[in-house]
Amino acid sequence: MPCDDYKLLIMSLLDGEIGPDERVRLEDHIRECPACARELEEFRKLKGVTDQMKFVEPEDEVWERYWANVYNRLERGVAWILTSIGTILVLIYAAFRFVDQFVRDPQVSLLLKVAVVALLIGVVVLFVSVARERIFIWRKDKYRGVIR
Ligand SMILES: [Zn+2]
Structure with missing residues (x-):
């Protein structure tokens, strides 16, 4: 499976829509592929920021x-x-x-x-x-x- 496909899995992981099999496959890949591991980290940070932005709406x-x-x-x-x-x-x-x-x-x-x-x-x-x-x-x- 090419890295681009794992990027899609990273997206579904962060959206909480990943299946258990896909999750195992992604975790295996991330252990071996620093590029995808970094990708996941970046997206996590990005998602953390947007989640925080959703919270910061005191109006x-x-x-x-x-x-x-x-x-x-x-x-x-x-x-x-x-x-x-x-x-x-x-x-x-x-x-x-x-x-x-x-x-x-x-x-x-x-x-x-x-x-x-x-x-x-x-x-x-x-x-x-x-x-x-x-x-x-x-x-x-x-x-x-x-x-x-
Ligand atoms: Zn990869």
Whole structure:
């Protein structure tokens, strides 16, 4: 078996996908072939480095700790609720003002009036829906935090 084939075995060894027979064959070869032994060593080092790089990703953990803080979660939740309510109220107010003037305008056709009113109602319902989804997700987060 040529050395190139053993290089493939080295790869599967490092990936933990090598069969027992192949493993014995590779070990026998590595004892006799310094080139492949060095290859294995290099790949091991390389793999060790990449494994370490996978570990050095503190971001998730940092964020998790941040969000584990009840105050942070509460702050964000309250901010979301207030923002949602405020947005909805402003939208409803603006919509009413607009519709009031728009509907009274005799130059605008009835079809367009109906279309615009439907559009505005749709936007408001969408906002309410998104806000409710946010609150739902926030509640679930809170619940999950309790379980943990
Ligand atoms: Zn070799």
